[in-house]
Amino acid sequence: MSIAAKDISWSVGRKPVLDRVSLMAEPGKVLGLLGPNGSGKTSLLRILAGLRQAHKGQVSIDGQNIRSVGRRTLAQRIAFVEQHAATNVDLRVIDVVKLGRFPHRSPFSNWSAADEEAVGEALERCDMADRSDQRWQSLSGGERQRVHIARALAQTPKELILDEPTNHLDVNHQLSLLELVSSLSITCIVSLHDLNHAAMFCDRLVVLESGRIVAAGTPEDVLTQSLLKDVFAVDARIETSIHHSRPHVQFLPCGLCRSPQFPLN
Amino acid sequence: MTAPISVIRQGALFVALLFASFLAIAIVIGLSVGIGDLPIPLSTTWFAVTNQLGWTSVSLNRIHEAVIWDYRLSRALVAAFCGAGLALSGAIMQALLRNPLAEPYVLGISAGASTGAVAIVILGIGAGAVSLSAGAFAGAFAAFIFVALLSSGTRGGADRTILAGVAASQLFNAATSYIVTTSGNAQQARDVMFWLLGSFGGVRWPEFTLVSMVVGLALVACLLYARVLDAFAFGDEAAAALGVNVGRARLTLFSLTAVMTATIVSMVGSIGFVGLVVPHAARFVVGSLHSRLLPTCAVVGAIFMVLADIASRILIPQQVLPIGVVTALVGVPFFSVILFRFGRPS
Numbered sequence: 001m002s003i004a005a006k007d008i009s010w011s012v013g014r015k016p017v018l019d020r021v022s023l024m025a026e027p028g029k030v031l032g033l034l035g036p037n038g039s040g041k042t043s044l045l046r047i048l049a050g051l052r053q054a055h056k057g058q059v060s061i062d063g064q065n066i067r068s069v070g071r072r073t074l075a076q077r078i079a080f081v082e083q084h085a086a087t088n089v090d091l092r093v094i095d096v097v098k099l100g101r102f103p104h105r106s107p108f109s110n111w112s113a114a115d116e117e118a119v120g121e122a123l124e125r126c127d128m129a130d131r132s133d134q135r136w137q138s139l140s141g142g143e144r145q146r147v148h149i150a151r152a153l154a155q156t157p158k159e160l161i162l163d164e165p166t167n168h169l170d171v172n173h174q175l176s177l178l179e180l181v182s183s184l185s186i187t188c189i190v191s192l193h194d195l196n197h198a199a200m201f202c203d204r205l206v207v208l209e210s211g212r213i214v215a216a217g218t219p220e221d222v223l224t225q226s227l228l229k230d231v232f233a234v235d236a237r238i239e240t241s242i243h244h245s246r247p248h249v250q251f252l253p254c255g256l257c258r259s260p261q262f263p264l265n
Numbered sequence: 266m267t268a269p270i271s272v273i274r275q276g277a278l279f280v281a282l283l284f285a286s287f288l289a290i291a292i293v294i295g296l297s298v299g300i301g302d303l304p305i306p307l308s309t310t311w312f313a314v315t316n317q318l319g320w321t322s323v324s325l326n327r328i329h330e331a332v333i334w335d336y337r338l339s340r341a342l343v344a345a346f347c348g349a350g351l352a353l354s355g356a357i358m359q360a361l362l363r364n365p366l367a368e369p370y371v372l373g374i375s376a377g378a379s380t381g382a383v384a385i386v387i388l389g390i391g392a393g394a395v396s397l398s399a400g401a402f403a404g405a406f407a408a409f410i411f412v413a414l415l416s417s418g419t420r421g422g423a424d425r426t427i428l429a430g431v432a433a434s435q436l437f438n439a440a441t442s443y444i445v446t447t448s449g450n451a452q453q454a455r456d457v458m459f460w461l462l463g464s465f466g467g468v469r470w471p472e473f474t475l476v477s478m479v480v481g482l483a484l485v486a487c488l489l490y491a492r493v494l495d496a497f498a499f500g501d502e503a504a505a506a507l508g509v510n511v512g513r514a515r516l517t518l519f520s521l522t523a524v525m526t527a528t529i530v531s532m533v534g535s536i537g538f539v540g541l542v543v544p545h546a547a548r549f550v551v552g553s554l555h556s557r558l559l560p561t562c563a564v565v566g567a568i569f570m571v572l573a574d575i576a577s578r579i580l581i582p583q584q585v586l587p588i589g590v591v592t593a594l595v596g597v598p599f600f601s602v603i604l605f606r607f608g609r610p611s
Contacts, residue, residue, distance in 0.1 A: 046502075049506060051502060051505050051506060071505070071508050071509070072508035072510075073508075074508065075506065075508025076508070079506070080506040082499070082500075082502060082503060082506070085499040085500065085502075085503050086499070087363075087498045087499050087500075088363070088365065089360075089498045089553045090548065090552070090553050091498060091553055091554075095495075095552075095553075095554060096498075099495060099496055099498070099499075102492060102495075102496050102507045102508060102509070103507055103508035105492070107489045107490075107491075107492065155507075
């Protein structure tokens with residue numbers, strides 16, 4: 001067991017955002033979080049990362065209540081990649097990745113060999129090693145996201161939480177980023193919008209709707225025609241891909257699927 | 266492995282830079298002591314200091330020695346510490362509020378100080394028992410508390426804190442104007458105006474003791490927070506995800522800058538420009554990492570303020586300009602050069 005949430009409720013003012021959400025992330029696996037806009041994915045991820053406190057219920061990490069773990073200790077094992085992490089500070093790629101070593105260092109400690117190794121490896125993994133001196137402001141959106149992930153990996157976490165990491169990336173970068181995430185041996189929790197990407201790269205999926213979990217399980221179990229209709233209000237057919245043997249979602253045009261002549265109706 | 270060698274080299278470089286910084290500050294302070302209606306050679310200043318420390322016993326002109334000790338040296342040293350403190354505060358504010366326009370007075374401290382000062386000078390609160398400085402300090406802290414409460418403790422986020430600071434500044438400036446226009450006479454209004462623009466005129470050794478202790482301790486404390494300030498680069502949330510106790514860090518750093526700024530403002534008035542521009546100038550040269558930026562700000566701020574003080578005394582013969590006027594007059598051309606030279610990161 002790695003991160004587990006039990007009966008999490010959270011609200012903004014009187015508006016409930018999360019309602020009795022329970023889930024469990026298996027060690028070393030990729031858990032995908034799906035749901036329409038405003039379904040509470042980001043809030044849930046922040047609570048799982050310990051950045052927000054649930055109003056009810058508790059999050060535990062290896063069985064220990066996350067609230068009894070110090071901020072710094074938590075940051076040594078959980079890394080979080082935000083959705084829109086921007087800065088106007090003039091930093092180099094290496095400076096950003098080095099931030100990942102923050103939780104491992106005291107104000108007095110020097111830069112150690114372990115720090116150097118973690119940063120080097122993280123840069124290597126994210127394919128940014130040869131660009132470590134480049135300015136942050138000169139990077140493209142895809143490169144910035146890769147640097148953020150490198151920073152998160154430099155934290156040498158056991159759990160990596162990513163909030164819609166493929167937003168604003170072109171399809172090549174989306175795929176290579178998700179491939180990178182799924183190749184990691186650590187536990188990953190990732191929120192995604194693209195259902196096919198979720199089917200391809202996640203070991204398990206959880207679907208949120210209006211702050212409640214409406215489905216959980218393997219992509220094959222979760223991605224069904226009726227669920228897509230109920231939760232996302234789209235008509236789709238799900239096939240098993242002949243190329244990667246994962247579920248593949250084919251969306252139907254709205255006008256077409258309502259017409260009585262449509263063959264599959 | 267090359268690591269130990271690079272560590273040694275870095276250490277040597279650090280010592281060399283530290284030495285060069287102290288030397289540069291010492292030279293501008295020497296210049297500042299020497300320049301004025303009564304010119305004093307640099308060597309006289311040097312021997313006056315070493316005589317006082319008991320290292321030498323060179324016989325010097327008594328008037329020179331008196332001017333150095335009773336007037337100019339303390340003034341130059343206070344100017345150096347004020348410059349260092351304001352630049353340091355500005356760098357911290359810009360990092361915490363993630364706003365390049367942030368400066369030490371953004372949280373209403375100078376507005377609060379001016380209200381406190383006019384309350385003492387014009388309304389006569391305290392009836393002579395409380396000095397102008399004490400009143401200004403109290404006003405500055407009242408403004409800081411007001412902003413802290415208005416931005417709901419320290420969890421308000423950067424934008425909310427800035428808005429609270431703007432509101433506090435408006436409120437306290439209005440209070441100052443109200444007092445000046447309803448109760449003050451023309452001379453008092455002019456005095457207040459002059460005080461607000463800043464002056465090192467009245468500072469002596471007691472002021473030096475206070476400001477050197479406050480700024481010195483704050484500098485050490487801020488250096489311990491250098492990496493924490495780096496972690497704020499991507500915002501509060503990102504800092505929290507890296508393990509920073511955001512609430513505590515913000516409260517500590519805001520309080521440190523508030524104490525520093527309030528001390529300086531209550532002593533020498535609200536000197537503008539230094540806290541806004543020196544951090545930017547330093548950033549162009551040494552980059553944005555705070556372990557380098559903060560000491561650089563302190564050194565550059567100190568040198569800049571001493572130079573501005575010299576300029577304030579010699580720009581117009583027989584007259585001392587308000588230091589706040591000079592920092593902007595000297596600073597803008599200086600900053601333009603830096604913008605021009607270093608503006609585009611390669």
